[in-house]
Amino acid sequence: MRMQFPAVILVSLALILLSGCSADYGTDQHGQKVPATRVEGQWLIVNYWADWCPPCRKEIPELNLLAEQLKNQGVSVFAVNYDGLQGEDLQKAIREFDFTFTVLTEDPAARLQLPRSGGLPVTFIIDPQGRLREQLMGEQTAAGLAARLKTLQQEP
Structure with a gap:
């Protein structure tokens, strides 16, 4: 019994730490x-942009509008800088x-299993089960998205 108690604590701590990582x-x-x-159970719209990209x-502004329109409707809109700008x-x-929606400072591509795009802008639509449903190249509108x-x- 004495050996099981520390093992249970160690396993519990490991699970807490691992769940905290993700x-x-x-x-x-x-x-x-x-x-x-x-964002669990929501649709995700993830847009990659760069400051050197005129269509971005x-x-x-269209993505700002979309995020506002979809607020509280089970959809999260995120932007990610393609070049990995920080600070x-x-x-x-x-x-x-003039972003008014969420800009992620870390690229979620690995977590969401998104392919690296060779062009910009690119927008991904991910369903609530985490499946990539659409990869849209080029400038998008709020109405189109x-x-x-x-x-x-x-x-x-």
């Missing part, structure tokens, strides 16, 4: 954790682009 999507542009519980600049460089670009999402939500 419990979030990193931090957002405000330094706040983006917990997995915030045009697309961000003040990322903050400067966020201010310049909302329509595509609605179609995907109606498919089995």
Whole structure:
């Protein structure tokens, strides 16, 4: 009995630590954790952008609008800087682009099993089960993304 108690504690601690490793999507542009519980069971729209990309600049206001329209509807909209900008460089670009939705400071591609795109902008739509349902190349509109999402939500 004496040997089992420490083993149970060690296993419990290991499980807590392991679950903590996958419990979030990193931090957002405000330094706040983006917990997995915030997005579990939701549709995800993940957009990759770069400050040198003219179509990305045009697309961000549309994504701001989309995120506002889909608020509280089981959909999370995220942006990820394609070049991996961090710190003040990322903050400067966020201010310049006027993002009003969540910008992830860490790339979730590995976690979401997203392919690396050779072009920008690129937007991925992931279903609540974590399956990649769509990879959209080029500039998107709020209306176009909302329509595509609605179609995907109606498919089995």
